[in-house]
Amino acid sequence: MYLTRGAEATVKLENELIVKERVPKRYRLKELDERIRKERTKAEARLISEARRLGIPTPIIHDIQNSTIVMQYVPGTPLKHVIDESLSQQLGELVGRLHTGGIIHGDLTTSNLLHYKDRIYMIDFGLAFMDPGIEAKGVDIHVLFQTFESTHHDHEALTDAFCKGYRQTCENAEEVLERVKEIEKRGRYA
Known part of the structure; x- marks a missing residue:
């Protein structure tokens, strides 16, 4: 099938x-x-x-x-259907670990995340790559935040919760989150 x-x-x-x-x-x-x-x-x-x-x-x-x-096969529910602030914070922690390990997902959307048995599974690493740089991490998160904004009415609360979790596990979280803001401004005026 x-x-x-x-x-x-x-x-x-x-x-x-x-x-x-x-x-x-x-x-x-x-x-x-x-x-x-x-x-x-x-x-x-x-x-x-x-x-x-x-x-x-x-x-x-x-x-x-x-x-x-x-x-x-992970028989989970796409995160886009069940995300709340608690899951967004958990996601922030996972992405922080991923980024600290130098991996960029490349397509970080709530469609490429599954919720199953109280865990969030990352799937579809087809666009993933290794890059320890701040810019690549910022772009990865920017894509996620764009997904939040376009598909979830409470996107600001989800973003805040994600950042809280990300700060707990990413060694250079503040620098990355500042870059996300810069990237957002670039897109706004292009």
């Missing part, structure tokens, strides 16, 4: 496991396309595993083959 079909990958549920397969791009040379899909798949699996080592709940990787990742 297909769960999603995106521009980059298909995600299916097979035998209680998630099978994520990067789709071929016909506009690329076949050999180049295969290499890119394989490299991106390995990188995504590596970052999911690294995030888990940092204490971030993620699906467990069961197998990687070419451009396919087979991983644990």
Whole structure:
């Protein structure tokens, strides 16, 4: 059963496991396309595993083959449907750990977070990368705050709660949160 079909990958549920397969791009040379899909798949699996080592709940990787990742199915509810201030603070703590470990999620939205058994699971590391820099962390959080603002009426309270949690676990939280404000101003006047 297909769960999603995106521009980059298909995600299916097979035998209680998630099978994520990067789709071929016909506009690329076949050999180049295969290499890119394989490299991106390995990188995504590596970052999911690294995030888990940092204490971030993620699906467990069961197998990687070419451009396919087979991983644990987490039967959670997308965070966008259940988020409140308490969960937003918990999310801030998780993102702070992720960023302290140098991982940028790249698509930090409440659709890529699942709430299951009182935990928040991060999923879809397809755009994730390593970067210890303040700018990348700020952009990651800016994307999340934009999601809060566009989909949640109580976005200011969610943002404040997130920041409280982020400050508890990110070693340079104040600098990152200041950068988020700068990034927001850039977008406003562009």
